Amino acid sequence: MQYFSATVSLLAVIASAGYPAFAQQAAQDEATVTPADQTQNQEIVVTGIRRSLEVAANIKRAAPNLVEAISAEDIGKFPDRNLAESLQRVTGVQITRNKGEGSGVSVRGLSENFTRTLYNGRVLTSPNGTRGFSFTSMPTDFVSTVEVSKTPTADMIDGGLSATIDVKINRPADVGKNIVTVVAEGLYETNPKKLTPHVSAFVNRVFGDGSFGVNLGVNYEKRKVIQAGFTGYGIEQRKENAANGRDYNVDGIISDTAYGFDHATTFVSDEGDFERKAIVGGLQWKPADNVNLYADGLATWFTDGFNRFEHQLRWTNIGGPNAAVRDSTVGENNLLTFLDADGVDHQSNNLRWVNKDRTINLAAGGDATFDRLTVSGEATYGRSVRNLSDFNSFAPISRASASYDLGDDFGAVPDIQYTRGYDPYDPSTFYLRSFSATRGRKNYETNKSARLDLKYDFDTSFIRSIKIGGYFGDDKIEFGERPRYFVSPQMLAQIYGTPYLPGVEGGAISAANLMKEVDYSRFVGEGLGRFLVPDYDKLFADASLDDIFARGTVTIDRTNQFIVREKVLAGYARADFATADDRISGNVGLRYVRTRLTSDGFGADIANAELQNDSITLIVPDSGPISFRNAYSNWLPSFNMRWSATDKLIVRMGIARAMTRPDLNRLSPSVAINANVRTITTQNPFLKPYLADQADLSLEYYFGRTGLLSAAVFYKDVKNFIVDTTSTETRTIKSTLTGTVTLDFRTFRPDNGAGGKIKGIELNAQLPLDMLPAPFDGFGVTSNLTLLDVSDVETVAGGPKVPIPGVSKRSYNLGAYYEKSGFGIRANYSYRSAAINSTIGTFGDGDRQNPYGQLDISANYDVSQNLSLTFNASNVTGATLKRETLQGVLLSEYDFGRRFTAGARIKF
Template identity: 40%
Template sequence: MAKAVNSRFGRVLGVSFLLTTGAWHAAAIAQTTAASPTSTDQTTVEQTSIDAPVDAAGSEEIVVTGFRRSLQLANEKKRSADVVSDGISAEDIGKFPDQNLAESLQRITGVQITRSRGEGSSVSIRGLAPDFARTQYNGRTLGSGGSRSFDFTALSAEFVSAVEVAKSPSADMIEGGLAGTINVRTARPLDIGKSSFNGTVEGVYEDNPKKLSPRVAGLANYVNSSKTFGINVGVAYEQRKYLAVSYEGYGAETGVEAQRNPPIDYNRDGDFGDTYTFNHAQAYQAFPGSRKRFSVVGAVQYKPTDNVNVFADYFHSDFRDKGRWYENATRFTNIAPALPGQLYGVTASTIDTTLVPQLLSGSQGFVTAMTATGLDHRASTFSQDSRKILNSYAGGFDVTDGNMKVSGQASYFKSTTRSLNNGFATISRAIGTIRHPDGLGSPPQVTYGAGYDPLDPSTFFLLSQDFFGGRNSDRNYEGRLDAEYTIEDGFLKSLKAGLYYGDRRNTSVDTRSSANAATLARLSGGKLVFAPGVEGAVGAVRATNILKPISFDTKIPYYPASYLVTDLDAYYGIIPYATVIGAVPPRDVSGSGYDVGEQTMAAYVQAGFGSADGRLGGNLGVRFVNTQTVSNGLVPDLNGIIIEPGGVFTTVPTGVPTKVKGDYDYFLPSLNVKYELANDLLVRGALARVLGRPGLGSLSAGTSVNANVRSINSGNPSLQPYLSDQADLSLEYYLPKQGLLSAAVFYKHLTNYIINGQVTQTLTAQLRGGGTQTLVFRRNQPLNLASADIKGAEVAAQIPLAYLGGTFDGFGVFGSFTYIDAPKIPQFQGGPNIPLNGVSKYNYNVGGYFEKYGIGLRGSYTYRSEYSSGDGNYFGDGTFVPAYGQLDGSVSYQLTPAISLSADVTNLLDALQKTENSFGLARIQSQIGRRITAGVHFRF
């Protein structure tokens, strides 16, 4: 089947090529006057000058610096590219337009980002999820875990000279960027061209915690007098002290009254035979923490002649995210007596039956308001600590002999992530009410009944201390060899061929352990007294002396003025951390991890072509790719799972080892054509078949279980890659003075799209401490089940306002708009149709700048409409991110030719980040606050 489709696509590609080139040649012949293929804008560049001098002859030399220089460089790269592309360039080393690369990329037409703790972290291109965007570092693969996407929080922008986004492929590009390929470039020593030192010293002020942190960077570059040898080394350190204040709803859980433990009569009709949907839990949270990033880059380059270039470079990133997670949670899924014989149950409820068509599993309605006795109320603190270390090495050469050029490169990267967190199951049984005064799209209001004080620590008990974390290792060996022969005369301009080999391996495992109340009482030497019978057979210790109240200022609706959390200082004063973790050391969770190996071999041929007048150009090629996978995992006996009563952790018995192999190969043809219709007016077209591989974690042969949200997740080593047959057409008009107008349309026919096969499975779980509980789980496994047609249009503009007269000299505006039309498909087999993951229908950014007299001002507003994040499988109710807009700004001043001052503000309007489920129930509302960065940049 794959070969037949490939054959059909090849024939279509060939016919399209003939028709397209024929039509454009006819258009060229019809031209009555020949236009120069070069721009009429005679701009010269002097980065060290600010004002425009006049020479002796009286002609003005136009000098471009700062942000305008960045726009000019990006336009030059876009114009000369053989493929449909966009990008951002730095005016100088250490002067990238933004501190975070993802934040810069969102200003590129058709690019959207997602954020982590207020920082841009992952990037989407033309609406497709981040896993479809391939990220490269100086042309080689860069990874950061089991995901195909790259986490940009691990990458400092200090040493980046340009970021290029290729939206259409050519045969010589490494496959995998189904949405597009992002290439992060750093300058080699001889590219800088002189011995120099660039440095930055800044302070980063976070508005929420009102704390200041340092950010410093320096790059030393050495070039010998003959400019045949160069070496550079750069070091950067950044710290952020952030505070994220959030509301989180865990999603719409559907439950049969009789299957609650104990049974619960939600509608108070006297029986337990009804099925209702309710918010599994609602939690008000605060995340004070710090992020530290240490980066090192290095490069060596030797160019003894113009025909020989040998190079090597190194990239290191050490990113650590450490903090605490304070949580005040109520769980209406868990209503029970603290002690046998105590009152519990629902005393009042309001149920919305109009939502029944949108609910799952035969629900009779959604519980919009409820009052309960014996309500699970948590006063929790979690310590979080994760560290990601990434190392990337590469070496290569370029040798030219006459018309022949041979290039080679070998590289290696390894990314290792470790995390170890711990938290406390601290519970009270409350009299409480939940309601939604502002509708389901707003956080609910949780109040407590007479006789219960949520700030009284004497009502809380500690059930356990739980440790959880994991390890992920992602490594890749890569090599390529390319040869290109240039043809001086004729329509055929070049022939190019190459080979590629990649060997990637990703391993991941979860680690957990738990110290129950009896163990904690023993370790405390009697300072924590064990109380048997509390919370059933588990027992607990009274938490009176290990809780404290905290409060935060926030604009999140109904966030409590203050609430209790575990006081870690008081707790570890009773039981030292080393004592408790020594007693229950974290161990690997059976069946949770995976070990996936992937070997890729590719070969390509590509022909470059062009007309004699230089107006027509492009390339036509085909790439053959073979991929072999090996997946190792554990398949456990799920009837042996153990859960904590009222807790959130699951213990899975040791599984049976299993190994599964996979193998697939594809031909990937591509065509890129550009034609200059008139001076500075280009039209481009592209046709291609593109391949995108499943996430490495999706290829797992193992199985994991989460009893808290009733889910079983298995991988599928037999997954086939996503395929896209796609077409692009764009028009680009290059204006003088760094101006640009462009428009594009694109189409992708996506097949082999992966969604979750989902079935229900009933298991009998063992309760730690005795007894059993019957639970109904949703079992998920990724399958190639869907196809989709994605269509879209893009428009962009960069307009210097100097056209309006001298008064506006130095002013400019820029912006872009992207429209994406994507179908709705099920998120899981048999489920309702929802929008394709990651696709926002409307995306735009708009901004303006002023640069003159050494002063630089810039502001930009980015917006993307609602999209599905694809993270909704806990209860099958979906996760959607509502429309979000963010305003950022910057100001700079060139104090001397060698020293500049700058200040940047991120999220100037303090916008909230939100998610909700498929029928508008609030899932997350998070306030990160503004971030202000200010400092000095110098170069010598």
């Protein structure tokens, strides 16, 4: 925070140094403008929404490959408060959300991990171990353009099999003028009903003849968030005579018949803060007409701090002295559509955690031109850190008499009733068996890279230029040690001065004096939404968290501690060509990439794993260090051609081989075991990269300043899709309750399957309705449609086929805007169809993301040349995110509410 404050002070100094000279020059310019000049300027200057659309269309038109773009309307005035939410307006782009805010970006049906995200042309790091970048940490206030390259050129950094997204911020001397912008807004969230601030400031200063410039920007934003709703795990299958089995059909006979039942019905409320701070800055010097030197950087701090209440009825754990199934209804395939039982595991958990992400990205480079030869180079450093400071879990248990009823609509929240006099609001029925937590884990990703490029231009030949270059990248991800704290019920009895009850739940204390009632019934109904939870004020009234930790047992879980390091060496050659009249132009190139991988971690000693008395926490010791090595090489050819059939009609074609490497965390040697849902997930350091042979053809028609109609078809033949192979194994493990316990686990392991094919059509319309009579000539339309035809993927050659995860076969964006006399408003409805996340899911019944559509509105009014009023509304219709099993049983439905932003933007 001290660095952030120091930067704010530095920004003020730069602004004060630059503003007087800029203001004086602006006054002189204004004094020398004649009425004729003003009329002429009014005819040629385009501002606001139309300027944004014009710049984006010009970028697309001039690009040597197939590119889509978004442009800021002005400095500090991007179309949305979130870059991902702006990108979803781009043809072929779909996004994922984190508590209602745009996070990951996927292109042309492939997940976000197939998209390479760059910042001013260089790699952005992310501490989550995946190739995808989380846009929640990236502010929009300083972004000038975002370009989405759907076809590669040989000089582009590889890794973007679906697309490469380049977030660009203008360098100060290129801006060429002195600017100060300040944005101040308030954010209102409908779920928590809270108002929070967003402020930013940006200064661009040029000196002397404009050959040297400096800029600096700071941003601060905070959101109060409540994301609430239902979550489940799917349908668990269990035989009546299995361990923990019951007489599910209530016929008095315990047989080997298997029945399916809802594993658990859970209400979840995440309530907390998003806090984002960011600093951007740069220097640029052009000491001569042929030399350009620069250095710039980005630093972000993003905090995701939440309190989670989980209210859960676990139908998989029916126990206690009176445990029995009392009634049930057996539907098709032995599914228990209704179940009423005594002794149902009734838990209310209070979890707290804080994720703190820090990202820094620095670069220095330049270019120099000597006659026809241009030499350019850049060195970069990027580092991201995620600090999981605390993850605390207090989960008291009661034994309920309760029922669930799936009803006729399996996709709805089950009807929950409490039966036979059970009172869920009686705290005396709840017992605390343990306290568990993790503290201080850190994840890192560090990227160091360097590139050198040489370009030689020809005057009149068909070959216009030859470009060669090299790239070196060193990427390392490290998941640190994970201290786990476990406080026994005997120790809890001492801490809270209450009797230890050895005969209750294998050992517990009464939680009667540690509970409070909360009410979230507006989200899911009273059956799940009003409940008791552990009260942190009471839990820590006489003992701090550190005191509780000090009395517990700490173990270091090293089975998920690892370092994966990837070194990439690449070289390329690219030739640009054009006919004498420039009607036909393009480029052809070849890129060679050598990848070396090291993967170090610790093996899992599953045989000595111990299940704690909450029947969920599993302590897995490690079996010692393990290490793996892997290396591979790839040739990546590319060809792009552009034919200007007329001054307005452009035909493009692209043919290439593209690659994306597996997520770094999937290349680790780690093992994760979940005793709750009984899964074992291992990773695989020997995964091969995804490769795609692809072809694109597009037709683009430009008219007026902003008009654009385009249609594109594309084909991708993707090899080495990574799929999760699965099997079932029975293991006997230690248990603090029973000595040992025998459980059936589903094991998951990623492996390269066979290939899959993706074919698609993209349609885009950007239509200014200038032909309408005033005042309706301010209207315009911006809409697009993407249709995909995606084949399934074989898990192994000749084996069963599964869908490519996360693919929505239809997506569209319907947009309209109106801009007139300084007032502008735009509305966009973005939709994506259902997508299968997994055919396996937790219990083999799959996981499908339901269709989702969201309406967003933004508006602004220019009070003067220096002052604009702004307004944004996100998720106007209050859409919810919903998942189901492949049989249509509800897995989750989350309500994250609506978000409204209003404020002012000042520019000097």
